[in-house]
Amino acid sequence: MFGSPTPTRDAAFAEFVRTSSRSLTRTAYLLCGDRALADDLVQEALLKTYLAWRRVRPGEATGYTRRVLVNLNIDRWRRRPPVPTELTEQPVADKGPAQVDDRDQIVRLLAGLPTQQRRVLVLRYFDDLSEAATAELLGISIGAVKSASSRGLAALRQHYQMADEGGLR
């Protein structure tokens, strides 16, 4: 009931936003592949975090917001119209022009993966979360994390090979 006064709480939250929003936005971008959507997702996740700020333990704010963010992203993808996914498990030729900035190539490759595999790869290899932390954040088993990671890496390996053969890297 009697926590820190609102101005102090707001200042702490604002500081948290300043120090964490860039990292969160990068995660969001890798998850959704769209800069504008990434900004929206982070804004929404941070707003939800603000509303729960009194319940967020110090030191766990980033993890809390990342969890909200990933769930928001899941929701966003679920709200999209159904998209044929037959090709997502198969290596697909990159339809982008060869002159596209190769920084974006991994984002396009990730977009071709099933959502779960994409989330696991981003959390494991960009956010450096352990398998256990990834499992907890996504609400799945460690075995499921290992499976998604293995399958995702396997799919990417083929993409990388095709890209190399096509001279896109």
Next chain:
Amino acid sequence: MNDLEELLRTDLARAAEPIDSGVDADELVEAGHRVRRSRTMRVGAGLTAVLVTAAGLGLVVATAVGRGSQAPVLATPSPTPSVTASVTPSTSASPTITSATAGKATFDLTDFGMNKADAPFDQLVVAAEPTSTGTLAITIIGSKPGHADQKATAQVEAGRTSATFVGLGKRAVVTLVPGTAANASLFTDLNVGGRVSDTKVIPGTGLSALVTVFERGVAEPTKGAGVIWQTVDGLLHSTSGAEVPSAEVSVAGESARIYRSEEIGVLGLWGREGKLGGTSMAIKDAEPGDLIGGGLGHCGEVPPTGCTWSNFTALPPGTTNLQLTLNPKAPDSGWTSATLSDGWVMVLAVNHSSKETSTVVVSADYVDASGKAVHLGK
């Protein structure tokens, strides 16, 4: 780590490197404030709908009682509160179901749509029938043309003083409370979006029914639900039937019943009419600092004119020497406090002004139960 994993780490870092955040921390905090206010005001909007309905209900109640050859029980004007009013604990008994005749109440839900969600039913009928075992058999039927009726049943025992919650589908909850409820409000932590409600007496049964329709459906609409209802004597009761500590106050020309319910975990303003009623916040989110800064607004047309801004909070038992400094730019303002029956001190500050003077309270000073002087604000 194998080469592929290392390659992936490098590529992810490279792809993300140019990405910066477009989030402005201060704007986000402001947005957070707005959402918090809109949440409380949304609760208020729902309650206002109840109260408007309740105003019409008063005639129905008086008529029904008159037919029963009993003296009508009418609400009486509340005494004008004084600043720092002290409210004597009430000794009134909890409302009890005493009658045992059949009766029903019919709710028209055709105007219960919210945003893009139509009401799940056009009509909802709550019927009570006494049984040989002394209970009341409750039957609830929701109907909508072109759709199959939905039905739910419940049993309410005679002498019951607490509320009964019955879900009908995923978006409707019927709350049965003992006695004559002038109005009522359902509280839930479920993610149900907006809500619309109406309260009616079920004639002859000693029961009143609150029908609440949610904007979004949930699997168990009654899960964790609580209710506060107001009887015709103006007192508030919560789910168990216990009286909610409350006091009728008026300040700056506005009146409201301020309350704090430990059982429901909520405090707020229970207004009948005017611009203060129907605003609440969770006790866990309330703190003395809520008094300071921007208030909850109720404005007229856009651009806002004739706004009423209010701030309220509860201070722990033992709080004394409370003094508030109000916004000097808003001369039409005032504040009051009331010590509730459980010792909590409810504080309410109000001003009438334009959008620019939404700050109601500049600072507050009081002495807490331990004798420590507390200063909030500038």
